[in-house]
Amino acid sequence: MVWTSRICFRKYGNFVDNVRLYVRGGTGGMGLPRLGGHGGDGGDVWVVAKKDTRLKQIKDKHPDKRFIAGVGSNSSIQSLRGAKGEDIEVFAPTGISVTSDHGKMLGELNREGDKLLVAKGGRGGSPQSGFLPNKGQTRNIRLDLKLIADLGLVGFPNAGKSSLLTALSHAKPNIANYAFTTLKPEIGKVMYDDHKQVSVADLPGLIEGAHMNKGMGHKFLKHVERTKQLMFVVDVCGFQLASNTPFRSAFETVLLLSKELELYKEGLLSKPAILVINKMDLPEAQSHFQELEAHLENKEESIHLFAEDVIPKSLMHFTHIVPVSAMTGLGLPLLKSLIRQSLEEQDTIDTEAQRNQKILELRREIPPSSIPSWGVPQPT
Ligand SMILES: Nc1nc2c(ncn2[C@@H]2O[C@H](COP(=O)(O)OP(=O)(O)OP(=O)(O)O)[C@@H](O)[C@H]2O)c(=O)[nH]1
Ligand SMILES: [Mg+2]
Structure with missing residues (x-):
């Protein structure tokens, strides 16, 4: 204690x-x-x-x-x-x-x-x-x-969020082998060769019950609302907060993180998210990773194998699933480029949605008889 x-x-x-x-x-x-x-x-x-x-x-x-x-x-x-x-x-x-x-x-x-x-x-x-x-x-x-960053790091304590931010950017957050090392949000900038920058917010670890203000609770979940995308960081070997709390495998961790976000605000699960599986350098990592992959590929069937209290109402969809080691650097160049790709894809989708919205607004202002039948998106 x-x-x-x-x-x-x-x-x-x-x-x-x-x-x-x-x-x-x-x-x-x-x-x-x-x-x-x-x-x-x-x-x-x-x-x-x-x-x-x-x-x-x-x-x-x-x-x-x-x-x-x-x-x-x-x-x-x-x-x-x-x-x-x-x-x-x-x-x-x-x-x-x-x-x-x-x-x-x-x-x-x-x-x-x-x-x-x-x-x-x-x-x-x-x-x-x-x-x-x-x-x-x-x-x-x-x-x-509320922090405004391109990407928010979401994960249980000790998953390696701060280590990952350090490896990807010049930020120097505290890193240590105990839960709740990070106590306040910190923003790091990931730099690309063409000088493009992506801001990443390192957030304190979430725990089960975060939506009810357990641990850092609401205090930090609200920062997640403002980031464009999320990056779930999961320890491939799973997580246990204390000896009297249940051990959670990597897949359970993914479910529980989704559940906490969903209980806090359902809309959060519709944000684009990348899933980072960290600590791939550990000896047992490969077998745990294969197990996790199998569950992720068959999410719908897999969730029924787990206790009800870990299952979210809807499942988070990940744009990419990337195994890495923040410690050895394994997978980090790929992660860095996927982060950028994912944000650029979102910008394109947003711009396209704005363009369509604009066309619809213009359409409303123009008398129907003067609109050609082609090239105008229909409201869904
Ligand atoms: N073996 C191994 N250890 C790692 C890796 N990444 C982080 N660690 C270790 O895991 C521990 C926790 O790392 P942090 O980066 O502080 O974890 P965090 O997710 O920021 O933790 P909180 O701030 O408490 O939420 C530290 O002892 C790190 O050295 C990794 O890729 N491999
Ligand atoms: Mg930290």
Whole structure:
């Protein structure tokens, strides 16, 4: 159990990937009934995406996590139209989603400079309001950081995800022979000879029950949502978290990983995925690999050989299955080229889908009589 206390201690270490804030727009200024003057509107609160910013900085700089914009100026003889209250900008990293405390999505900030209004200031007093000002909008909001990478590494602890990232890129994640070595997501860049780069997110290992927040749970599964594709990394010899938990073969691991993703969010299984079978340098690797291959070739029949609790509702489809050794480099050049191929194929499919969508939209705008009968995709 020593490791349990170590995890608990480090789990809530330095990495902050969500923060809750109280935001309030400024109150408007008083109108001036005698001269029909308008009070200034209260200031607004915005969340603004800024490069090299961390959520932790918000917590550190504003421990009370309250952001209240300025009050609008009252209308006066010198200034009949009162000035607007000061706006507040809360700087956040790119790749943020903002939700209200009821879980309603307010917006996403994906590019540097993206801005989202989270609390509007109250209107200043005017003849319509009897010269009385309104209060600003009040909200509790939550900012969630989601990594954006081309590929997300998904696997049980100790499968060799970080070792693989190190072997494929210049990233230097921690590697060690115990579960939960990786405690926060890290992005590495895989470089190609023609300078093309693919970003790969190394994520903490998942365990059974991750969808119910076991282990790192939701905290990291949400990062998987944003990657274009997934790369399942499986130890060819199987996995056992602790002596009192069941041993899982490589095939069971594949099923269980699919199941965790499915239980977290069903749509995740429709992402293109590559299956990497790691540790092929180990002495028993070949026989385990053959066994796994046989199960994968006959997935539908094979799953019935296993206990119900490991079987997902639908089976993940893998674009490629690649045996490798992150340690000796076996299979890595092939994996590297398949990663690129797979992403390029997806781009082509996406572009084609967008093109077809565009044609359909245009078609809707054109009167039916002027559309030729050829070359226009039919809605499915
Ligand atoms: N024999 C062998 N060992 C490997 C290979 N790849 C990784 N390992 C070892 O497996 C252990 C776990 O490797 P990591 O890369 O830390 O595994 P991980 O999947 O990132 O683990 P977590 O971060 O805990 O989820 C380390 O002792 C590695 O040296 C491999 O291809 N062959
Ligand atoms: Mg790791």
